[in-house]
Amino acid sequence: MDVTFMAALVIILALFFDFTNGFHDTANAMATPIATGAIKPKVAVTIAAVLNLAGAFLSTEVAKTISGGIIREGQDGIHITPEIIFAGLMGAILWNMFTWLKGLPSSSSHALFGGLIGAAVVGIGVHSVNFENVMLKVILPALFAPLIAGAAAYICTRLAYALTSRHDPETGDKLTQKRGGFRTGQIFTSSLVALAHGTSDAQKTMGVITLMLIAVGSQPVGSGPQLWVITACALAIAIGTYTGGWRIIRTMGSGLTDVKPAQGFAAEASTAAAILSSAHLGFALSTTHVASGSVIGSGLGRKGTTVRWGTAGRVVTGWLFTLPAAAIVGALAALLVDSGPVGTAIAIAGGIGAIVFMFLRSKKTEVDHQNAVEVEEAGTAVRFQKKKTVKAGSAGSKGEQA
Template sequence: METATLIIVLVIALALFFDFTNGFHDTANAMATPIATGALKPKTAVLLAAVLNLVGAFLSTEVAQTISGGIINEEQISHDIFPEIILAGLIGAITWNMLTWLLGLPSSSSHALFGGLIGATIVGVGFTAVNFGVVMSKVILPAFIAPVTAGVIAFTATKLAYVLTRRYDSKPDGRDGFRFGQIFTSSLVALAHGTNDAQKTMGIITLLLITSGLQSASNPEPQTWVVFACAITIALGTYMGGWRIIRTLGKGLTEVKPAQGFSAEASTASTILASSALGFALSTTQVASGSVIGSGLGRRGSQVRWRTAGRIMVGWILTLPAAGAVGAAAALIVVWLPVWGVIIDAVLAVVIILFLFMRSRRDEVTASNAMSEVADSGRAVKVKRNPPPTRRQRALARDEARRVAAVEAAAKKAAKAAGRSENRPKDGGPR
């Protein structure tokens, strides 16, 4: 009994650490753009994101119930082995999160979690224990649909923002004011992230408690202490900043202006909040990236860096199988060596985490150098106080120049004619 209790405590600790990595891994989704445009200072931005993630975690539990009662068929899994399966799945998710953080790759923490759990369950129990129908309908399909939907919304919003603020009189268009709007929209994204991502860890812990007999299966609602623990942990992770990924998104998929950032963040927040209400466990990273691409396509003259987008998409594709492979390997150790396998898995997890963390210290990225490196790269999000004129403004300027030139030419011609008439001799005068 004591061994089983220790395993449960260990699994909960790993779940909360995953929640922590989820926080700093996804901070960039809300705050990279407002930090780079100067709408918010770096430390202020991550503090604001942390507070809003904390608040958002208490707003809904739909996603938590989806994870704990949908993807895995708990009734087909022995209660004696299920904590070990969750342990293996979390190791797969944490390993992928830490690796992609080290590489500065904005990958999906959600898919890492799902992949780790699915891989561990298949090895430990079998394919029948995974509800692939739910995986397809509430994980994979939304992963394709949500970024496209968010991109279309951001594209439309960006077009509308530029149409409404367009000026034809060569005066400033006031688009720098969207910086203030970014504070609101980035806050909304952070709040939406809390409502969606914190609940995934709640769902994992609830799943553990149900299969261990510590919570009734008829009540999949997360317990109060679970909600508080997950909310606080993801908030702390968010405050850490995840500066490597902020730097990556700062270099960006496109050169984002304040109007684009406002539109992209509004699109991201609305998509994630809607998915939380419907119980879809979306990847905030994928939705945010789709929104940024849509906003880039929506601004005339903007270029989307498709090579960067392609690398990010490859990471998305690899996330589910890569985390699943690590989770499966960890589960295989547990299956072969039940008690010792848990110890070996735990030790390996600590070693991997420490190795990746120490490796990151070689080229540390912090709040003080993340944005400066972005600026030096020439790809940072910049806002020019005097933006270049639009084609319409240039055409009006040319017409005005022609009109002025015509008036000046007419004036010169009139003056010349007047001069000739004054020099002409009068009638009767000397010739």
């Protein structure tokens, strides 16, 4: 198949993956502030989109990890082709769409890595994959990041409640707790997570496009993403973020635990710190793993709350299946593409058909900004309604919101 056509197809597919990454991961930054009423849903996704766009220009270290770290491009005669990258993207996109349909906050990063690895193994051979880098920069961070972020969120939550606890100085009786300030703080911490997400996740698509450009000889091996690549990926993830990804916001905002402002503040601060640190070091960390770990850790840190371990188990199961499932789809797509133009056409048609099917299936149980999350305010669950504002009905609205 013509190299120019396949290269153009890969760029389009990569940007669509970036778009799915955006709506898939909006929940990482904005689910908890939406759940606590800190930010209205539409405003939240708008802020996240703008900050994702800005964050994409801050670093390219993760992009370099993908374009020159996972696949041994240019080493030992290994030459990855646009066809292989195309197949890998198919695996990543289809897994992203499937988990979005199910409302599972799975890792777009691992879907991408899995798809590329599966396609490379089939198209070139096992030796084409740098498994040392996969272990050091993908698998180990995936194991430790949620635990570290969860522990940090647990400690931050306990500190937040301990430092703001109020008691009568004479009787020692517990007074109404005024923690409404954490709701304002959530605006800043969630914004920082959105900025961090753009810094980390937009780079993954930059890395894929750069890998393809290296493969067709348009830029040298080991070089970073070009400005037009950075700009296109920043726009794609920002537009995807603005669409909302409401199904996953529902899971992250209220499916794992009931979130109060102090919890949300602690979870988002821990998430942002972990993601920004990993992006600086070039670790292709999953923002989903970090954010989920932080939410669970904050839930464990607040007395009287309950972590819904059944939902958490479903989320973790999705994590475990992400890399191998995307790898299998990527491998199957590589087999089709390797068979020639007819196989490539079948892969394209099959991928588009699967995406359209899942989109239409989602319409049967539609989730949007009006019904994604129930907001706990003044002790009462209140749904966001169109053109209505949430009204507080007790003293807790003046600042308790524990």
